[in-house]
Amino acid sequence: MKSVLFTFLASFFIGNIGFGQDRITGETFATRSEVLAQNGMVATSHPLATQIGIDILKNGGNAIDAAIAANAALGLMEPTGSGIGGDLFAIVWDAKTSKLHGLNASGRSPKSLTLEYFEEQGMDKIPSHGPLPVSVPGAVDGWFELHKKFGSKQMEEILAPAISYAEKGFPLTQLIGWYMQSVKYFQRQGFANIKETYIDQNNGKLPTEGEIYKNPYLANTYRTIAKKGRDAFYKGAIAKTIADFMQEKGGFLSVKDLADHKSEWVEPVSVNYRGYDVWELPPNGQGIAALQMLQILEGYDFSNIEFGSAEHLHLFTEAKKLAFEDRAKYYADMDFAKVPVTELLADDYAAERRKLIGENASSYEAGEISAGETIYLSVADKEGNMISLIQSNYRGMGSGMVPPKLGFMLQDRGELFSLKKGQANTFEPGKRPFHTIIPAFITKNNEPYVSFGVMGGDFQPQGHTQIVMNLVDFGMNLQEAGDAPRWDHTGTSTPTGFTRNGTGEIRLESGIPYTTIRGLMDRKHKVRFGRGIYGGYQAIMWDKENRVYRGASESRKDGQAAGY
Numbered sequence: 001m002k003s004v005l006f007t008f009l010a011s012f013f014i015g016n017i018g019f020g021q022d023r024i025t026g027e028t029f030a031t032r033s034e035v036l037a038q039n040g041m042v043a044t045s046h047p048l049a050t051q052i053g054i055d056i057l058k059n060g061g062n063a064i065d066a067a068i069a070a071n072a073a074l075g076l077m078e079p080t081g082s083g084i085g086g087d088l089f090a091i092v093w094d095a096k097t098s099k100l101h102g103l104n105a106s107g108r109s110p111k112s113l114t115l116e117y118f119e120e121q122g123m124d125k126i127p128s129h130g131p132l133p134v135s136v137p138g139a140v141d142g143w144f145e146l147h148k149k150f151g152s153k154q155m156e157e158i159l160a161p162a163i164s165y166a167e168k169g170f171p172l173t174q175l176i177g178w179y180m181q182s183v184k185y186f187q188r189q190g191f192a193n194i195k196e197t198y199i200d201q202n203n204g205k206l207p208t209e210g211e212i213y214k215n216p217y218l219a220n221t222y223r224t225i226a227k228k229g230r231d232a233f234y235k236g237a238i239a240k241t242i243a244d245f246m247q248e249k250g251g252f253l254s255v256k257d258l259a260d261h262k263s264e265w266v267e268p269v270s271v272n273y274r275g276y277d278v279w280e281l282p283p284n285g286q287g288i289a290a291l292q293m294l295q296i297l298e299g300y301d302f303s304n305i306e307f308g309s310a311e312h313l314h315l316f317t318e319a320k321k322l323a324f325e326d327r328a329k330y331y332a333d334m335d336f337a338k339v340p341v342t343e344l345l346a347d348d349y350a351a352e353r354r355k356l357i358g359e360n361a362s363s364y365e366a367g368e369i370s371a372g373e374t375i376y377l378s379v380a381d382k383e384g385n386m387i388s389l390i391q392s393n394y395r396g397m398g399s400g401m402v403p404p405k406l407g408f409m410l411q412d413r414g415e416l417f418s419l420k421k422g423q424a425n426t427f428e429p430g431k432r433p434f435h436t437i438i439p440a441f442i443t444k445n446n447e448p449y450v451s452f453g454v455m456g457g458d459f460q461p462q463g464h465t466q467i468v469m470n471l472v473d474f475g476m477n478l479q480e481a482g483d484a485p486r487w488d489h490t491g492t493s494t495p496t497g498f499t500r501n502g503t504g505e506i507r508l509e510s511g512i513p514y515t516t517i518r519g520l521m522d523r524k525h526k527v528r529f530g531r532g533i534y535g536g537y538q539a540i541m542w543d544k545e546n547r548v549y550r551g552a553s554e555s556r557k558d559g560q561a562a563g564y
Helices: 003-015 047-058 064-075 117-120 138-150 155-168 176-189 195-202 217-227 237-248 253-259 285-297 310-330 346-352 459-471 476-483 516-523
Strands: 035-037 041-044 087-094 100-106 264-266 269-273 276-280 374-380 388-394 440-444 447-455 487-491 505-508 526-528 538-544 550-554 560-563
Touching: 035 041, 035 237, 035 374, 035 440, 035 560, 041 047, 041 064, 041 138, 041 550, 047 064, 047 117, 047 155, 064 087, 064 138, 064 217, 064 374, 087 447, 100 138, 100 476, 117 138, 117 310, 138 155, 155 217, 176 195, 195 217, 195 285, 217 237, 237 253, 269 285, 269 560, 276 285, 276 459, 285 310, 285 346, 310 440, 310 459, 310 487, 374 447, 374 538, 388 440, 440 459, 440 487, 447 459, 447 560, 459 487, 459 538, 476 538, 476 550, 505 516, 516 526
Parallel strands: 505 526
Antiparallel strands: 035 550, 041 374, 041 560, 087 100, 087 388, 100 264, 269 276, 276 440, 374 388, 440 447, 447 538, 487 505, 538 550, 550 560
């Protein structure tokens, strides 16, 4: 009897590393069911932001109104990765015209800052903090562009909930309470206005999980923007405060840089993956890397390949390496570089790249062609409009540059320029840096299907590809597709000038079985575990047959999908 019990316990603990819950339906790794609703759906990384979006929808606003309101709330509630000091990208499904629209609301580098300056300073990389990585923040202009084209409610009503929470306060969630401790780093480094903005407004103490956090400075900034419009930010007193502070701290961002800023409406690009059209925005973002990966992977029959198996991860990883070498060579601001988007997404090019994949881990060159933290949210309304929106300060809270009494930190997105001459993404004045943040959308038969995104720096194209494969190849539902164990490959070349490091390494979540790890090692892959690098997912699916929205939210973060 004892030997039987020992055998059972041994097999249980070997086969089940850690503890979990037992669900009576669906995949065993799912954390919950999909959220279902008929009239509208909001999925964000914070429950209070989701509730704000739902309230906007219930009060007659549309998906775009709700998305702006939720994004404003997230800039307050998750300052560790987002805010009006950063940039924004969005894909909108307009139900009236049955058309997708893309918005690139990323900012440009200061026009007075040159490559020669970095050379004179002996720099081979733009630093992650301080005044030098700061580019024009594009998020506010992005709000107003979205509102002008699609919005229905007044901006004062849209921003009112975030203003109220900024003034009255709200309890920090577990994850953001943990990330907020990075404020102490900026304090130790002596960055100006950190204490006044994040600590003094909260009774002289940096709040932690469950404690109330306020930001009256940000409330005043939001109120000014709501009343006076986008020019208050880019041409008024706010712009002058930003520019004066940057100049005082040795930066280059000027009033003219802010005044000259404009967002750009762009045509989303797509590939068809097994009958589903997957849409991303063209560069300066990295969205087409996900499309390149899907083009390569479509050549394999995954009906005979088990999810999470060594073969699955091997083929995925090699496709990623191929796409990311092209990413390093070609992706950049298309106002400055001729990015061969059509050629990179062509079937014949994918077929040629696919031929390079063998049985073992390899390293690759870019093809020859002629020619860090974030927030993501999705909203859908009763009229059928849907929006996929992503917004970020780039590395964590941003650059450390906090203009006085405005309540936010400026982004450090300029860190993603290369300082090597002659590359597509080489620094130039007035240029948009390579961007990691990417919204995504799936249509089927020219109708909306899924609005989704997976935040997380370089991981994002890998995350998008994993979600699409989970839905299409492995038959998961929307929540299961996000809950499924993830993996990340690192070590390929980057648009910042980094050259690949051998075959790189695969980093796995603990849900990947040991048999897969062993199989990957047999194929000469370097494998290890990684913490907190697998992004954050939100998604909304339109179920045409039942005329119901299905919502899903990231179990690895504090978010929520809700509908009505």
